[in-house]
Amino acid sequence: MDSHNQAHLLRKIQELSFVAVDLNLYLDTHPGDRRALEMYNNVHRDFLQAVRKYEKMYGPLVNFGYSPAMQDYWTWVESPWPWEIKY
Amino acid sequence: MYRDNNQNPQQGNTQAVSYIDQNQELGYYPPQGMELARAYVPIQRLGKVYPPAKALETGTLFPELYRPYHY
Numbered sequence: 001m002d003s004h005n006q007a008h009l010l011r012k013i014q015e016l017s018f019v020a021v022d023l024n025l026y027l028d029t030h031p032g033d034r035r036a037l038e039m040y041n042n043v044h045r046d047f048l049q050a051v052r053k054y055e056k057m058y059g060p061l062v063n064f065g066y067s068p069a070m071q072d073y074w075t076w077v078e079s080p081w082p083w084e085i086k087y
Numbered sequence: 088m089y090r091d092n093n094q095n096p097q098q099g100n101t102q103a104v105s106y107i108d109q110n111q112e113l114g115y116y117p118p119q120g121m122e123l124a125r126a127y128v129p130i131q132r133l134g135k136v137y138p139p140a141k142a143l144e145t146g147t148l149f150p151e152l153y154r155p156y157h158y
Contacts, residue, residue: 015139
């Protein structure tokens with residue numbers, strides 16, 4: 001497992017989710033701002049892509065919400081706990 | 088908006104807030120013709136934003152909200 005790449009991808013997910021939250025807050029007070037909406041949708045798309053890519057390579061990020069369970073195995077128990085990941 | 092549906096949350100406890108009696112005249116402070124301070128916040132205008140990595144580091148996506156303010 002390439003832990004450097006894993007950390008890099010995880011960081012990217014954190015960055016994108018932060019941007020999404022900040023745009024979320026802006027849109028709360030500017031719900032009709034088209035430019036902000038476009039930015040939000042782009043970030044949201046990139047975020048989902050990054051999450052899917054991460055989960056495909058390193059296992060589920062959260063216990064539910066993004067990835068369906070595999071047919072024959074519950075992969076959530078496969079990944080190391082956060083404190084076991086060697087970045 | 089904060090809405091309190093629970094009118095009597097702690098029965099038996101001391102009432103900390105005194106409510107208005109509907110028949111009672113309101114004794115306002117400050118006196119008539121004066122107003123307490125009012126706060127305002129100008130609405131934010133969207134300009135250029137930080138790239139995602141910089142935003143996460145800085146704690147905001149918006150340069151106009153980062154202190155010290157440059158305006």
